[in-house]
Amino acid sequence: MSAVAWTATGSLAAWLWLLLGQGFFWRTDVRLPPRREPDAWPSVGVVVPARDEAAVLARSLPSLLAQDYPGRAEVFLVDDGSTDGTDELARALAERHGGLPLTVGSPGEPPAGWTGKLWAVRHGIGLARARDPEYLLLTDADIAHEPDSLRRLVAAAGSGGYDLVSQMARLRVESLWERLVVPAFVYFFAQLYPFRWIGRKGSRTAAAAGGCVLLRTDAAERARIPDAIRQAVIDDVALARAVKGAGGHIWLGLADGVDSVRPYPRLADLWRMVSRSAYAQLRHSVLLLVGTVAGLAVVYLVPPVALFAGLVTGDRAAAVTGALAWAVMTATYLPMLRYYRQPLALALLLPGTAFLYLLMTVDSAVQHYRGRGAAWKGRTYTRPDPTAPEPSPEQP
Template sequence: MSILAWTAAGSFAAWLWLLLCQGFFWRTDVRLPPRREPDTWPSVCVVVPARDEAAVLGMSLPSLLAQDYPGRAEVFLVDDGSTDGTGELARDLSRRHGGLALTVDSPGEPPAGWTGKLWAVRHGIGLARARSPEYLLLTDADIAHAPDSLRELVAAARTGGFDVVSQMARLRVESVWERLVVPAFVYFFAQLYPFRRVGRKRARTAAAAGGCVLLRAAAAERARIPDAIRHAVIDDVALARAVKNSGGSVWLGLADRVDSVRPYPALRDLWRMVSRSAYAQLRHSPVLLAGTVAGLALVYLVPPVAVTVGAATGDGAGALFGALAWLVMTGTYVPMLRHYRQPLWLAPLLPFTAFLYLLMTVGSAVQHQRGRGAAWKGRTYARVHAAPDEG
């Protein structure tokens, strides 16, 4: 066989392995596990770090204040140095909507070695501990929850004995670029951290989705959350690893009624969202970057190239193996498109989306080498390293 055929055969073999041996990552049926309502509902404190979130807070915070929770619960919104009136808007929303008690406070600028979000989370957890809650719900300011979200999370945690129950919020998919990029983002995340493996107590795989994390307060203290992960850019994965490494159990799945309301209308918005943490995911390692680029090329780019070049040059074996790899790739992406209620004709375009992610990852590395590192909402973490458990 030709070099093209051998390369395409390698891609096909890689896809067979991903299909059967990577925790069935492509399935989208991992939802909240079986649960029953406890006889006594534990107390919960909701911690919401918020920096310049006035544009989305009106769509998210009222959903938290309106939680139909039978136990004691209250919300702590930590205004992380906002300049757009986020804190005052939160107080106004609380006055107008009522519901759960709301406390708004600010921790000041983060000290060296802390990311802004985790410094805000630390402050919020500190305020919450005065109430001695059994659980903490860490949720982002752009996440809207169904009225029964908190009670369902708590019931799942109590029934399954989990220290962390996290749901991957359904991201906004309305613009053309959102349709092309967003479902693939969740698909790639599940490929890296198969949800079924995360839920196995003896499995090393650990991850969470930062927009919705119910955390047992005792587990947070045992794992020294958030101090142990204070410099983690990918804080949700670092949190889950810290909890698992301290003997805790973690569950992660897809959400049906927890939604992100943040828009990403243009490609540059999605590019910024992905590239700010892509190189941190690789522990800022040029070797891992080179391996990732090569792996993405082999798995996602070789199939369409092999089909095109093989058909043009008469290399039947190369075209055949490329087509088979592309077919398996397309089939594994279909469930995620269905989850996001997107047209299935987008599935064969996954190689193009993967190429965009490859460019975003390289761009993230270039930004890091220029000393700009992870940049978000006016803060730049030039040399923030991944937490030891984050890799």
């Protein structure tokens, strides 16, 4: 066989393994596990870090304040140095909508060795723990929750004996670029962190979705959250690893009734979302970068290239193996498109979307070496500094 045919055969073998051996990552039926409501509902502190979120807060915060939760619950919104009136808007929304009690705090600028979000989360957890809650709900300021969201999360955690229950919020898919890129983002995440493996005791796979994480307070204390992960750019995965590493039982699945309201209308917006953390995901390793680029090329780009090259040159083996690999790839993407209620024909464009992600990953590395690192809302985070000082226990 030709070199193209051999490469396509390798790609097909990779796809058959992904289909059957990677935790059935492509299935979208991992939702909140079976649950029963407790006789006595535990108390919950809801922590919302927010930096310049006035544009989305009116669609997200009222949904938290309106939670139909039978137990005691309070919302703690932490303003992380906003300049757009996020704190004033939060207070106005609470006054207008009522519902759960709201406390708005601000910790000031983060010290060296902390990301802004995790410094805000630390302050929010400190405020919440003054009320001695049994659970903490860590949720982003762009996440809207259905009225029974908190109730369902707590019931699932109690029924399953989970220390951490996280839902991957359904991201917005309205613009052309969102339709092309967003379902693939969740698909790639599930491929990297198969949800079924995450919830399995004894499995080393750990991940969470930062937009919606319900965490037992005592589990947070055992794992030293957030102090132990204070420099993490990909803080949700780091949080899950810390909790699981401390003996916690965790769960992650796709959400129903938890939605992101943040728009990403342009390719540039989505590009920044992915590239700001892609190289951090690779632990700032050139070797991992090269391996990732090569893997994406072989797995996602070779099948269509082999098919069309085989048809043009008459290489039947290349055409057949390329077509089979592309068919398996397409089939694994269909469930995610159904979950996002998108046209199934978009599955044929997955190789092109993967190529975009390849470019975003390379750009992430380039920006890192230019000193721009993981830039987000006016802050830039470089490689974590292992010599950064531990936080003082008296800090809020």
